[in-house]
Amino acid sequence: MTDETAVGAATAESPPASIGGEVLIEVEHLSKHYGPIRAVDDVSFTVRRGDVLGFLGPNGAGKTTAMRLITGFLEPDAGRVRVAGFDLATDSLRARQRIGYLPENAPAYGEMTVSGFLDFIAQARAIEDAPRAIARVIERTGLSRVKHQTIDTLSKGFKRRVGLAQALIHDPEVLILDEPTDGLDPNQKVLVHKLIDELAADRCIVLSTHILDEVERICNRAMIISQGKILVDSTPEALIARAPSHNVIRLSLYQESPALLDRIRQEPWCDRLALRSPLLVDVYPQGGENHLAELLEVIKEAPISSIHLQEGRLDDVFRDITEGVAA
Amino acid sequence: MNRSHGRFTGLRAVFLRELKGYFSSPLGYIFIVTFLVGSGWLTLSRDFGRFLELRDASLTPFFTYVPWLFVVLVPAVAMRLWAEERKSGTVELLFTLPVTLEASYLGKFLAGWCFLGFSLLLTAPLPLQLARLGDPDWGVVLTGYLGCLLLAGCYLAIGMLFSALTKNQVVAFILATAATALFLIAGLPQTLDEIGRLLGSYPAQVVASLSLSDHFATLTRGLVELSAVSFFALFTAGWLVCGMLVLDRTKAS
Numbered sequence: 195m196t197d198e199t200a201v202g203a204a205t206a207e208s209p210p211a212s213i214g215g216e217v218l219i220e221v222e223h224l225s226k227h228y229g230p231i232r233a234v235d236d237v238s239f240t241v242r243r244g245d246v247l248g249f250l251g252p253n254g255a256g257k258t259t260a261m262r263l264i265t266g267f268l269e270p271d272a273g274r275v276r277v278a279g280f281d282l283a284t285d286s287l288r289a290r291q292r293i294g295y296l297p298e299n300a301p302a303y304g305e306m307t308v309s310g311f312l313d314f315i316a317q318a319r320a321i322e323d324a325p326r327a328i329a330r331v332i333e334r335t336g337l338s339r340v341k342h343q344t345i346d347t348l349s350k351g352f353k354r355r356v357g358l359a360q361a362l363i364h365d366p367e368v369l370i371l372d373e374p375t376d377g378l379d380p381n382q383k384v385l386v387h388k389l390i391d392e393l394a395a396d397r398c399i400v401l402s403t404h405i406l407d408e409v410e411r412i413c414n415r416a417m418i419i420s421q422g423k424i425l426v427d428s429t430p431e432a433l434i435a436r437a438p439s440h441n442v443i444r445l446s447l448y449q450e451s452p453a454l455l456d457r458i459r460q461e462p463w464c465d466r467l468a469l470r471s472p473l474l475v476d477v478y479p480q481g482g483e484n485h486l487a488e489l490l491e492v493i494k495e496a497p498i499s500s501i502h503l504q505e506g507r508l509d510d511v512f513r514d515i516t517e518g519v520a521a
Numbered sequence: 522m523n524r525s526h527g528r529f530t531g532l533r534a535v536f537l538r539e540l541k542g543y544f545s546s547p548l549g550y551i552f553i554v555t556f557l558v559g560s561g562w563l564t565l566s567r568d569f570g571r572f573l574e575l576r577d578a579s580l581t582p583f584f585t586y587v588p589w590l591f592v593v594l595v596p597a598v599a600m601r602l603w604a605e606e607r608k609s610g611t612v613e614l615l616f617t618l619p620v621t622l623e624a625s626y627l628g629k630f631l632a633g634w635c636f637l638g639f640s641l642l643l644t645a646p647l648p649l650q651l652a653r654l655g656d657p658d659w660g661v662v663l664t665g666y667l668g669c670l671l672l673a674g675c676y677l678a679i680g681m682l683f684s685a686l687t688k689n690q691v692v693a694f695i696l697a698t699a700a701t702a703l704f705l706i707a708g709l710p711q712t713l714d715e716i717g718r719l720l721g722s723y724p725a726q727v728v729a730s731l732s733l734s735d736h737f738a739t740l741t742r743g744l745v746e747l748s749a750v751s752f753f754a755l756f757t758a759g760w761l762v763c764g765m766l767v768l769d770r771t772k773a774s
Contacts, residue, residue: 265617268773287530290619297617301610303538305546317534318618360614 215243218368218398219264224273226259226422233259235422236273241398241415243367246390248413248430249402252516256422257402258298261372264400265295278367291319294366298373300357304346308337308356311345315360327363335359335389351382358389369393371401375408387412406508410434420516430508437506438514441484443477444470444502445493454496463488531620535628543636552598556640559590564647579657583647584665584741588705588734591669591676595637596697599680600690602629603768608688612772622772626765630674630681637673641666661743668740671753675733676701678760685768701733708732 219241226234233256241247249257262268264275266282266289275282280289303311309328316324332341335355340348345356354374361369374390375383390399390412403409409416410430418426418433426433434440447454450472458464458477463485468476479485486503493501543549563586564570570582606612615625651657680697687693706712707728717725729735733756736749 262613262773267613267617287619287621290617293617295614295617297610297613299610301614303611304609305542306538310541314534314538315618317537318531318620320530320534320619 215245215398217242218278219400220274220276221264222274224260224263224275225271226263226268227271232256232422234263234270237422237424238273239417239424239427241368241400243398244395245415246394246399246401246413247415247417248409249400249417249419250404250406250409250512251402251419253404255419255516257419258372259422260419261295261370261400261402265293265370266290267297291364292367294361294364294369296354296357296361296371296374299376300354302345302353302356302360305344307342307344308332308348308359309341311356312359312363315363319364321364327365331359331363334362336385350377351379354378354382354386358386362393367397369397369399371399373402373404375403375405383408406512410508418512418515425515433511434506434508435482436514437508437510439504439510440482440506441479441486442504442506443479443486443489444504445475445477445498446500447473447475447497448499449473449497451497454493457492458489461485461488461492528621529624529627531618532624532628532631535615535620535625536632539629539632540635543632548598548601549636552594552636553640553643556590556594557643559594560587560644561647563590577655580648580651580662580665581741583644584669587669588672588737591673592698592701592705595673595676596680596683596694596701598633598637599677599697600684600694602633602681603684604688604690604693607772608690616772622765622769626681626761626768630677630761633677633681634670634674637677638670641669641673658743661741664743664745665741667745668737671740671750671757672733672737674757675704675753675760678757678764679704682760682764682767685764685771704731704733706732706734708734708736708738 217240219239221240222238224234224237225232235256237260249260251257259268263270264277264282266275266286269283275289277289278292280292282289303314306314309332312328312331313324316327321327332338335358337352337355337359340352345353348356354377358371358374361371371390375386378386387408390401393399394412394414401413413430416426416428416430416433417424455467455469455475459467463480463483465478465480468478470476477489484503486501490501543552560583562569564572564580564583567574570586572582575582603612606615616622648657648662651662676697679700680693683693683696683700684690686696713725713729716728730752736752739746739749
């Protein structure tokens with residue numbers, strides 16, 4: 195797949211069918227410029243209840259700016275954002291009541307204790323039963339052990355959890371998380387993934403990340419952004435299916451067999467063969483479809499030591515799409 | 522969850538957080554100690570206030586030096602108010618809460634002003650001692666304190682604007698100190714004489730009416746003139762509004 199076809203296919207593709215909940219975020223023709231730089235360039239999309247949308251993109255692609263526009267921290271140069279039906283331009287406070295936001299690097303007032311900080315957030319959000327909301331969110335994010343500690347003394351993992359706690363304290367319908375797992379160790383990442391899984395059912399979540407595995411693991415929708423534009427809006431599965439190596443079958447032979455390779459080449463579904471070494475062959479199917487069953491028929495008595503059906507890697511798709519634009 | 526939404530939504534939460542902050546960090550205590558030691562020394566010293574030598578039951582020496590002490594100390598309180606929020610990124614947290622810019626700006630200002638007022642209250646032993654030594658004019662003492670409080674509000678509003686202007690606290694401190702000193706020096710008799718000599722009496726009158734020291738002097742003489750009080754109120758409000766406009770432009774940069 196060349197770069198051009200990747201981008202061309204991306205723009206022609208329609209957004210994935212969401213789970214079908216009500217629309218919670220509506221973005222229409224949103225633009226934000228910094229001087230000559232178009233951080234967000236005429237972007238439109240909607241996010242529904244039940245969606246876990248991953249923003250992917252190279253550094254400086256406009257992910258953070260897009261999130262700052264959706265949360266009302268920045269005002270757009272053009273376009274409109276509605277959150278849970280409230281227009282950010284005219285009804286900003288009502289919209290913000292419905293958003294939980296974890297900004298990049300999870301900023302917090304370092305001199306405050308965890309519970310003092312959460313109490314401030316609860317007061318600022320005018321939560322009626324603040325002590326109960328704080329206890330619930332401390333429990334949910336596993337902060338009980340450190341709740342009386344000042345935030346400055348916490349490890350990075352705990353600081354991130356404090357950031358998540360303040361974003362969740364009012365049980366928001368819309369959750370915006372800017373790199374929620376950045377800088378966390380693998381165990382802490384799993385905890386955050388689990389938390390997002392638990393939260394996903396009855397709200398919509400938009401998160402940005404660099405880690406493509408994370409998108410496969412927790413998102414049901416992925417958007418690739420570059421230079422302020424949406425290049426792809428799809429599901430992680432559909433994205434993987436566009437990898438050049440999707441459904442490629444790798445055969446290891448224990449002795450060379452040109453006759454076998456010829457036979458495979460003549461199969462109608464076979465696009466081409468790639469010889470990695472005399473004993474290692476990649477079989478590319480037509481149209482990236484799965485033809486493992488047909489191949490097994492052909493190689494019944496051949497000198498094969500192993501067969502491996504490749505899924506394709508999101509990294510390759512990501513690189514194809516984003517480099518195609520940068521070039 | 523949905524209380525009324527107005528221009529000042531969230532003011533109370535920000536105010537309380539800030540006010541608690543002064544008493545849960547060393548900064549607040551360092552300020553109070555420095556202010557009390559500084560004002561006490563300047564008032565009693567034989568080189569400056571000569572409070573005891575004057576044998577006069579008034580707080581004039583104290584009210585002479587407090588404005589100068591505030592030139593250094595109030596910008597030290599104000600410098601972190603926005604610069605720190607912007608540097609640490611908490612400004613993004615604050616302005617994505619259902620809190621308006623006006624509410625958080627005023628919340629911080631009022632908390633700082635209350636803290637400065639509390640510091641002034643701690644100088645109460647001075648007038649109490651005065652009452653033991655003689656028979657002070659309590660009206661003058663009270664209007665003097667009112668003047669100090671209003672002056673502190675002006676300085677704080679000036680300092681907050683510079684704190685909103687730059688992420689660097691040292692730069693904010695220096696600019697605020699320079700600006701407050703300028704508004705104080707402009708009203709000194711020496712300055713006004715010089716301006717009068719160079720430019721004529723009308724410009725000197727204009728400068729005097731715009732300076733802080735002239736209006737402050739009115740109050741320390743025991744006169745609560747509407748013009749002086751409204752000058753302080755307008756001056757503070759002007760700097761606050763300008764500071765909000767500055768912050769609205771700089772908050773995301």
